[in-house]
Amino acid sequence: MSSRFPSPARIARGAAVAVGSAAALGLTTFLYANQVELRAFRLKRVTLPVLEPGTLARAGRGDSGNPLRILHVSDFHMLPKHKRKQRWVAALDALNPDLVINTGDNLSSDKAVPNVLAALGPLLNRPGAFVFGTNDYFAPRPVNPLKYLSGKKRKPSRVELPWRGMRAAFIERGWQDATHARLEFVAGGVKIAMAGVDDPHHELDDYSLIAGAPNPDADLAIGLSHSPEPHVLDAFAEDGYNLVMSGHTHGGQVCLPFDRAIVTNCGIDRSRASGLSRWTEKTWLHVSNGLGTSPYAPVRLFCRPSATLIEVTERV
Incomplete structure (x- = not known):
């Protein structure tokens, strides 16, 4: 049987x-x-209708069909061997952006500053501004990749990176450091008011240094913060900024299909891990999912690395 x-x-x-x-x-x-x-680098395009009607004509840009073009790059986490990434970023200059915004975490090696400068190359000849993230200041360190999915904050190493030289090179080429600074300038004929904070994910921010409403004569007010932490976003919104730009999240890095983040590695909810969203009725948030990863977690799943071209138009 x-x-x-x-x-x-x-x-x-x-x-x-x-x-x-x-x-x-x-x-x-x-x-x-x-x-x-x-x-598999990709360029995202989004439209942001925040300008007062008539702004583009006054700026000499014709009617509302000729928007202000802002290129947002972030989180290169560059190593010298990232030649393909460097070529791809340099080629973005063909988009003819009116303004370039870099929201930090450029480095993953103390030898990578020349590679970051090579990648940004022609873009450094255009109006630009930046803030740094913790991985501009300190080298990455080995971590358990599963810890990223836990959402717990990871402590940075104390191995200092040559961020001062990179900052000096950016400024020498004409970009402005928005870290704890209030800036006013013209890009593409549009009057910009801008302010930024140091990386709030590791408590380096001090919003009191830039607090207050932006110049009311500005056509567009932009806040910069490497990590989109809610307390910073709320402060920019309360002061009346139209747009806050951040990186840090890597879009979740390892996602479910259709870029659905599992974690954000910061205080915002998963639906805002990348792309454009409203933070308040009058303040928009754009989070770049970035162009790199830690060298100790070199994977992306359902979350291709990207840069974004934001086309700023007039409100209807």
């Missing part, structure tokens, strides 16, 4: 097949996330 239950040998063979299949799937997913998606 035969047993109704599989034999131990058959159970063992089935378990081995299941483990092998899971291992093969895991390896395939890692190779895709590391070798394909990590290098």
Whole structure:
């Protein structure tokens, strides 16, 4: 009489097949996330209707069909070997942006400053502004990749990176440091008021240094913060800024299909992990999902690295 239950040998063979299949799937997913998606750079385009009617004509840009073009880049996490990324970023100059915004985490190596400058190359000849993130100041360190998915804050290393030289190079080429500064300038004929804070994810921010409403004569008021932490976003909104621009989240980095973030690695909700959203009725938030990752977690899944061209138009 035969047993109704599989034999131990058959159970063992089935378990081995299941483990092998899971291992093969895991390896395939890692190779895709590391070798394909990590290098599949894309340009996003969004439209932001915040300017007063008539602004573009007064700026000499014709009617509302000729928007102000802002290129937002962030989170390069650059290594010298990232040649493809450097070429791709440099080619963004062909978009002819009126303003370039860099929201930090440019470096992953003390030798990568020349590579960041090579990537930004021609873009440094255009009006630009920046704030830094913690990974501009301190080198990355090995971490358990699963800790990223836990949403817990990771402590930076204390190995200092050559951020001062990079900052000096940016400024020498004409970009402005918005860190704890209030700036006013013209880009593409549009009057810009801008202010920024140092990285709030690691409590480097001091909003009191820039507090107060932007110049009411400005056509567009922009706040910059590497990490989109709610207390900073609320402060910019209360002061009347039209747009706050951030990076840091990597869009979730390892996502569910259709860029659905599992974690944000900061205080905002997952629906705002990348892209354009309203923070308040009058203040918009744009979060770049960035162009790199930590060298110790070199994967992206359902979250291709990107830069964004924001086309600022007039309100209807």
